[in-house]
Amino acid sequence: MIASQFLVLAAALFALGVYGLLVRRNAVLVLLSVELMLAAVNINLVVFEAMWRTSEAIGQVFSIFVLTVAAAEVGIGLAIILMIFRNRQSANVDELDLMRW
Amino acid sequence: MGEWLSQPVNWVYLVVGVLTLVSAFRVVTSQNVVHAALFLVAALGGVAVNFILLSAEFVALVVVLVYIGAVIVLFLFGIMITRAPTGLDVALDNDKKLPAALISLVVFAVLSYATVTTFGNAELVEIGTATDTASLARAFIGRFVVPFEVVGFILLAALVGGIAIARRDLTPLEEESRRSV
Amino acid sequence: MGSLLFAAAEATHAGDGGWWADTAGIMLISPFVAFLLILAFGKRLRYNGAEFAIGALAINTVWAVVLFVLNMTEGVLREPVRFVVGDIGSGLTFELGWAVDGLSIMMYLLVNLVGLLVFTYAVGYMEGDRRVPWFFAAFSLFAGSMLLLVGAPNLVQLIIGWEGVGLASYLLIGFYWEDHENVNAGNKAFMVNKLADVGLLLGAVFLGVAIGSFDFAELNLAAVEGNAALSAVAIAGGALLFFGAMGKSAQFPFHIWLPDAMAGPTPVSALMHAATMVTAGIYLMARTFPLYQQMAADLRPWMVAIGTITLFAMGLLALVVDDIKKVLAYSTVSQLGYMMTAVAAGGYTAGLFHLFTHAFFKALLFLGAGSVIHAVHSNNMSDMGGLRKYMPRTYATFVIGALALAGIFPLSGFWSKDEILATLGHEGYTAVMWIAIAGAFVTAFYMTRAVALTFHGTYKGHGHPHESPPVMTVPLIALAVPSVVAGLLNIPGVSWPGIGNFTEWLAVRVVPMGDHHAEAIDFFLAGVGLLAAVAGIVLGWLIFAPDRDTQQARDRLEIPVLYPLFRRKYYMDDVALGISRFTMGPFARFVNWTNTYIIDGVVNGVGGLVYHLARFIYGGVDQRGIDGIVNGLSAAADAAGSGLRKLQTGRVQQYAASFVMGAIVLVIVFVLVR
Known part of the structure; x- marks a missing residue:
């Protein structure tokens, strides 16, 4: 096994996440896409750890941190979506254009 | 390449990787919100298997427990509470698919080129011995x-x-x- | 710094004060501690926190008295205690500490002793009033700031105390802030003081930077030794310091804040006018005395002139006001004029001795007035009269204070005023001396008026006046004693066995001052001064005592031109407010004519010229040249704005797309191309 194979997989996952981020209208689906991107980042971290084998498994430690922060992000993100939905009867991000000129 | 394919673990990688990518693709293209969330489960499961291949068992377990076990449930709740259209719905995506696809292709090209040229054929050490x-x-x-x-x-x-x-x-x-x- | 002690040539016999001088800093700290304690616990205590305020000043008084006695018997001279707090830069340091020499010890005694008596009195006076804990808290702050000021070994600490005094006085003058008038009085005092404080601040920077230290000892030594850097800025710096002192000590034309400051509770007025705040300016002039004697000597005639105007013109105003506290307020301004004149003329001891005696009898007069006001619930003398029968103790002490202020032998005011007159004569300010004697006449005149209208005749107010409780009368009696005897401390040429005299006590200091004080009694001058005072009393008595009706008594004073002038306070307030009342009468018509035909003509001519010039500039240069550029720029900015704002679609995903593309470009630039 070489590093590239996982790195390419991660890049593909990340690109798919970007695609979802850009085309999805539903805010929940946008969040799902973001999760894909974060998973891709985690793969990279673990791959680098497998390459260098630090004594304290720093790559894995950081992937756990990313996972934790991602979980917090999902909680807050969903709460925000919930409130937006309650106020506007819609969770579509392209209808949230209050900040336009 | 032949040598690469002679390692059984790489076969596992290929199968799991393809499954992961297909699931991820379905996550961003599915026209059913609930299906999209369930495909994310499959994609993350694939990622977890990849972690195991990379001898990161603990991270894999965390992904399974936290993501597949909890976060996805959270998503499903979110979907239900926001009464997102759960059936087939053409309006789930916006009309900027082509530019978005182009951008993501560029992202993929740049990222893979950058990482592959930088790390290339670096061997992963001590694979198979769990951290x-x-x-x-x-x-x-x-x-x-x-x-x-x-x-x-x-x-x-x-x-x-x-x-x-x-x-x-x-x-x-x-x-x-x-x-x- | 040890070399400074060598310069103490005038201090013939000096101990170092021992433990009491080493710990004198307690006096500077304890009122602030009391301030915090009152704020924290004042409301829950029986006397609303007065316990702390009085306790702090009682402790201080012990130190002050001990130091004063030590100074009397053996002389106390110690290097000021200095703590370096911070570094200002350019070799200057920010130091705090306390000075222990004749001048500071005298001020410690005044502030603490008078403060203690006034605080005690205030317990009775403020009984049942609003916000009593806050009153005592601010009062402690007031006294503490003043102690910080008089104990300051350097200009920086002095400014801190100076501003603290200003703040506390603002709080106390506006103490009854429910009435808008009082708030205005507080604002007025604060702003007039602030204006003058700018001078103090600039002066301190000038002098401090010139000699590389803010220390008074260094400053005075540099002035005595003829430091070249200091002599370059001595006039400017000295003038600026004097400017600051004019504000705090209510010298003409900054006096306008002081009569309005009567809006505060009477104990505040007493302390403010006697020992605290207004004496700060005189103290500063005395502290930096060598500067004005040596390098800034050219300023002295101007300072004397301002002091003289103050002492005479302000005394006249006390003749016409009806508010008893304002009579005393103008009297204070006038007496401050005496002090300033004396110090400026070179009478270091004379000015400070008058400050010393004045503190006692003016505090006594204010507290007596407060006692009267407490009894009749009015400030106006037209509501008083005949109170002699109802308030015998207040009457007796008030009369003692009035006689002392008038300068009747052998009360304290006589000796200090005589000392000032002698100094003025000795220094060659003969005309000023005669004005000061006339001022003594006026002083006696208005004090007689105040006594007659308040205590004699028939009672014209409402309700039943009564003598004040002992907590108020005891301080009156306690202040009456020094009002009588304090003058004996400095009889020219007399040195009391074992303790010497006031002049010697003040002479104990780090740097020789070059004082000019009388060595023997000038019987002619003393006689003339006394005669003026007696004449004032007799005249006042003849005018005001037989006729018991205030209104008619006032009518007798309505001399056509002067009376309205006095009533309007020389129009100073109006000038200060920018409203000229001089637009009446022939002078005004003349001014108007000048204004219309001459000044307007000039103005119109210049205006026409400017107009044509402006037309040319407008049409030729502005409209075509500059406006073209400006309009072009703004049009470009407008077009760019309307074009660019279309980017702000408000769609998150467009932003995200831009973000991703930007990130990719960055990756290409920094990672792949490199």
């Missing part, structure tokens, strides 16, 4: 104890913030009826 969970634990409560506590605090803040944001203020009428109960 000692005890050493992870020592890292968490040793060198990384401060970030660890900070992350814990962020989780707490997210918990409180989530409650504060999502909590619905009762109308006076509702409050009255609740008090009378």
Whole structure:
């Protein structure tokens, strides 16, 4: 096994996440896409750890941190979506254009 | 390439990788919101298998437990509460698919080119020997104890913030009826 | 710094004060501690925190008295205690500490002793009033700031105390802030003081930077030794310091804040006018005395002139006001004029001795007035009269204070005023000396008026006046004693066995001052001064005593031109407010004519010229040249704005797309191309 194979997989996952981020209208689906991107980042971290084998498994430690922060992000993100939905009867991000000129 | 294919673990990788990518693709293209969330389960499961291949068992377990077990459930709740259209719905995507596809292709090209040219055929060492969970634990409560506590605090803040944001203020009428109960 | 002690040539016999001088800093701290304690616990205590305020000043008084006695018997001279707090830069340091020499010890005694008596009195006076804990807290702050000021070994600490005094006085003058008038009085005092404080601040910077230290000892030594850097800025710096002193000590034309400051409770007025605040300016002039004697000597005639105007013109105003506290307020301004004149003329001891005696009898007069006001619930003398029968103790002490202020032998005011007159004569300010004697006449005149209208005749107010409780009368009696005897401390040429005299006590200091004080009694001058005072009393008595009706008594004073002038306070307030009342009468018509035909003509001519010039500039240069550029720029900015704002679609995903593309470009630039 070489590093590239996982790195390419991660890049593909990340690109798919970007695609979802850009085309999805539903805010929940946008969040799902973001999760894909974060998973891709985690793969990279673990791959680098497998390459260098630090004594304290720093790559894995950081992937756990990313996972934790991602979980917090999902909680807050969903709460925000919930409130937006309650106020506007819609969770579509392209209808949230209050900040336009 | 032939040598690469002679390793059985790479076959596993190929199968799992393809499954992961297909699931991920379905996550961003499915026209059913619930299906999209379930495909994310499959994609993350594939990622977890990849972690195991990379001898990161603990991370894989965390992904399975936290993501597949909890976060996805959270998503499903979110989907249900926001009454997102659960059936087939053409309007789930916007009309910028082509530029978005182009952008993501460029992202893929640049990222893979950059990483592959930088790390190339670097061999992954000691693959197959699981990382000692005890050493992870020592890292968490040793060198990384401060970030660890900070992350814990962020989780707490997210918990409180989530409650504060999502909590619905009762109308006076509702409050009255609740008090009378 | 040890070399400074060598310069103490005038101090013939000096101990170092021992433990009491080493710990004198307690006096500077304890009122602030009391301030905090009152804020924290004042409300829960029986006397609303007065316990702390009085306790702090009682402790201080012990130190002050001990130091004063030590100074009397053996002389106390100690290097000021200095703590370096911070570094200002350019070799200057920020130091706090306390000075222990004749001048500071005298001020410690005044502030603490008078403060203690006034605080005690205030317990009775403020009984049942609003916000009593806050009153005592601010009062402690007031006294503490003043102690910080008089104990300051350097200009920086002096400014801190100076501003603290200003703040506390603002709080206390506006103490009854429910009435808008009082708030205005507080604002007025604060702003007039602030204006003058600019001078103090600039002066301190000038002098401090010139000699590389803010220390008074260094400053005075540099002035005595003829430091070249200091002599370059001595006039400017000295003038600026004097400017600051004019504000605090209510010298003409900054006096306008002081009569309005009567809006505060009477104990505040007493302390403010006697020992605290207004004496700060005189103290500063005395502290930096060598500067004005040596390098800034050219300023002295101007300072004397301002002091003289103040002492005479302000005394006249006290003749016409009806508010008893304002009579005393103008009297204070006038007496401050005496002090300033004396110090400026070179009478270091004379000015400070008058400050010393004045503190006692003016505090006594204010507290007596407060006692009267407490009894009749009015400030106006037209509501008083005949109070002699109802308030015998207040009457007796008030009369003692009035006689002392008038300068009747052998009360304290006689000796200090005589000392000032002698100094003025000795220094060659003969005309000023005669004005000061006339001022003594006026002083006696208005004090007689105040006594007659308040205590004699028939009672014209409402309700039943009564003598004040002992907590108020005891301080009156306690202040009456020094009002009588303090003058004996400095009889020219007399040195009391074992303790010497006031002049010697003040002479104990780090740097020789070059004082000019009388060595023997000038019987002619003393006689003339006394005669003026007696004449004032007799005249006042003849005018005001037989006719018991205030209104008619006032009518007798309505001399056509002067009376309205006095009533309007020389129009100073109006000038200060920018409203000229001089637009009446022939002078005004003349001014108007000048204004219309001459000044307007000039103005119109210049205006026409400017107009044509402006037309040319407008049409030729502005409209075509500059406006073209400006309009072009703004049009470009407008077009760019309307074009660019279309980017702000408000769609999150467009932003995200831009973000991703930007990130990719960055990756290409920094990672792949490199």
